[in-house]
Amino acid sequence: MTPSTVITVETPSLGDRSYLVHDGEVAFVVDPQRDIDRMLAAAADAGVRITHVFETHVHNDYVTGGHALAHAVDATYSLNADDDVTFDHHGVHDGDVITVGTMDVTVLATPGHTFTHLAYAVSPAGAGLEAATAVLTGGSLLFGATGRPDLLGPEHTDTLVRSQHASVHRLADLLPDAATVHPTHGFGSFCSATQSDATSSTIGDERLRNPALTQDEDDWVEAILAGLNAWPAYYAHMAPANSSGPAAPDLTLPERADAEELRRRLADGEWVVDLRNRTAFAAEHAPGTFNFGIEGPFATYLGWIITWGTPLTLLGESVEQVAQAQRELVRIGIDRPAAHATGTPAEFTTDGVTGSYPTATFADLADVLHHRDVVVVDVRNRNEFAEAHIDGAVNVPLPELVQRAGEIPAGQAWVHCAAGYRAAAAASILAAAGLDVVAVDDSFDSAREVGLVR
Structure with a gap:
C-alpha cells in the first residue's frame, strides 16, 4: 500500500499554505493560491498528475487558484455543494469519499470559519477514517488555534464560534492521533483567531495543546471573541471574486513609466509605491511615493490601505522586484498595476530632487x-x-x-x-x-x- 505524501506550498506574506497530496502517480490539491505555476511546478517535480482540486471554503483572504488550476490540468474541481458560486464544479457533501489513485479523501463538514467549511481526511483506499494519515483542515483546526469565526459579520459570529468549537472536537473524535494536520491558515494570516509558533502538528498534538480541545467551551468562546481584532479591508472583495471562478492571472510586466508619467500619476492622486526596503527608502526616495517594502507583508498592508480600484504604479530596483510584487498582488485580486519603473529614486523624478527622513x-x-x-x-x-x-x-x-x-x-x-x-x-x-x-x-x-x- 503506497503511503500518501503531502507537499506544502507556502505563501508566507499572506500566512497561508496550499497542499499537493499524492501517491507517487496521481495527486490532488487543496486550497491553491492564485499563482498556480507554483503548484504545477510542485507536481512536475514530484512526477505526478493532478486529477482533483478541493477547496475547504470560499476564501476571504485571497483569490483562489482552484478554478484556474482545475481548468489548466483538466481536474475535477470540488467545493461544498451548498456554496453559492456561479461556475460549474463538483459539489461534495459531508461523508463523501472520493478515491484519488490509492488514496481515499473523506469530506468532513467543519463549519465555524464559514458555514459551509470542509476538511478533507486522507486514508489508504478502503481503509476508513480510523486509518487516516493526514487531514487538510483549511480554517478550522489550526496549529494550537482555530480559524476566526467573525468574517461573515457580527450577526453570525456567535453561531459560528460555537460551530468552530464543535468542528474541532469532531475532527479530534473521528481521526487517529497519528494523523498529521495541514491547515491553510495560521502562519500570520488574519484569518486565524489566535497564532501559534508551531510549524507542524498531529491530531494527538492538538488534543494536548489546542485551547479549543483543552478548555471549557464557554471559557474558550469568551477568550476567542475577546481576542479578535481588525482584518484587512480587501477581504470584502475576496469572497465575491472566489464565487465567480477567477481565471489565471496575467503576470506580464505592465507598461514602463518615465519620470514625467510618474509625476503626472502622483499629481492625479494615484498611488506610486516604492518596493525597496525601508532603510533605503528613508535615505532617499521620490517625493510623494509610498514605501511598502517587498521584503515584508507587502500585499496585506497595501491591499488593506489602498482605495480599491486606485491606479497603482510599482517602483523597484529591478524587474524581478516588480514581478515579485505583481505575484503578491494578484493573490488578493489587484490584477494589473497601471505601470512600473525600475532604477534609482533620482531617475523617478523630473528634476532629480529626492526626499529623505531620519x-x-x-x-x-x-x-x-x-x-x-x-x-x-x-x-x-x-x-x-x-x-x-x-x-x-x-x-x-x-x-x-x-x-x-x-x-x-x-x-x-x-x-x-x-x-x-x-x-x-x-x-x-x-x-x-x-x-x-x-x-x-x-x-x-x-x-x-x-x-x-x-
Missing part, C-alpha cells in the same frame, strides 16, 4: 523626550495599543492613516509600530503629506527596556 530607535526616542516635545504616533492596531503603549502617544492604526493624517498634531512625528514595517509605510504616507517625520525602526520590546512603557 530613522531611529526607541532609545533615541527616550532621549529626545527628555529634551523636547515631539509627537509620538503609534500605528499599531487598537488591541495592541490597549495592551501597552507609550504615555501620550497618538494611536492612528496604519489602515486608517491616509484618511486621518490631518489629525496628527503639529510637531515632529516619531512614528512607530511593533517591529518597523508598518512604521515605515506610515512614515512614507505622512512624509508625502508634508509632515516632518522620524521612522522608529525598532522592536516594541525595546520601548519597554528603555522605560517608555510602564
Whole structure:
C-alpha cells in the first residue's frame, strides 16, 4: 500500500499554505493560491498528475487558484455543494469519499470559519477514517488555534464560534492521533483567531495543546471573541471574486513609466509605491511615493490601505522586484498595476530632487523626550495599543492613516509600530503629506527596556 505524501506550498506574506497530496502517480490539491505555476511546478517535480482540486471554503483572504488550476490540468474541481458560486464544479457533501489513485479523501463538514467549511481526511483506499494519515483542515483546526469565526459579520459570529468549537472536537473524535494536520491558515494570516509558533502538528498534538480541545467551551468562546481584532479591508472583495471562478492571472510586466508619467500619476492622486526596503527608502526616495517594502507583508498592508480600484504604479530596483510584487498582488485580486519603473529614486523624478527622513530607535526616542516635545504616533492596531503603549502617544492604526493624517498634531512625528514595517509605510504616507517625520525602526520590546512603557 503506497503511503500518501503531502507537499506544502507556502505563501508566507499572506500566512497561508496550499497542499499537493499524492501517491507517487496521481495527486490532488487543496486550497491553491492564485499563482498556480507554483503548484504545477510542485507536481512536475514530484512526477505526478493532478486529477482533483478541493477547496475547504470560499476564501476571504485571497483569490483562489482552484478554478484556474482545475481548468489548466483538466481536474475535477470540488467545493461544498451548498456554496453559492456561479461556475460549474463538483459539489461534495459531508461523508463523501472520493478515491484519488490509492488514496481515499473523506469530506468532513467543519463549519465555524464559514458555514459551509470542509476538511478533507486522507486514508489508504478502503481503509476508513480510523486509518487516516493526514487531514487538510483549511480554517478550522489550526496549529494550537482555530480559524476566526467573525468574517461573515457580527450577526453570525456567535453561531459560528460555537460551530468552530464543535468542528474541532469532531475532527479530534473521528481521526487517529497519528494523523498529521495541514491547515491553510495560521502562519500570520488574519484569518486565524489566535497564532501559534508551531510549524507542524498531529491530531494527538492538538488534543494536548489546542485551547479549543483543552478548555471549557464557554471559557474558550469568551477568550476567542475577546481576542479578535481588525482584518484587512480587501477581504470584502475576496469572497465575491472566489464565487465567480477567477481565471489565471496575467503576470506580464505592465507598461514602463518615465519620470514625467510618474509625476503626472502622483499629481492625479494615484498611488506610486516604492518596493525597496525601508532603510533605503528613508535615505532617499521620490517625493510623494509610498514605501511598502517587498521584503515584508507587502500585499496585506497595501491591499488593506489602498482605495480599491486606485491606479497603482510599482517602483523597484529591478524587474524581478516588480514581478515579485505583481505575484503578491494578484493573490488578493489587484490584477494589473497601471505601470512600473525600475532604477534609482533620482531617475523617478523630473528634476532629480529626492526626499529623505531620519530613522531611529526607541532609545533615541527616550532621549529626545527628555529634551523636547515631539509627537509620538503609534500605528499599531487598537488591541495592541490597549495592551501597552507609550504615555501620550497618538494611536492612528496604519489602515486608517491616509484618511486621518490631518489629525496628527503639529510637531515632529516619531512614528512607530511593533517591529518597523508598518512604521515605515506610515512614515512614507505622512512624509508625502508634508509632515516632518522620524521612522522608529525598532522592536516594541525595546520601548519597554528603555522605560517608555510602564
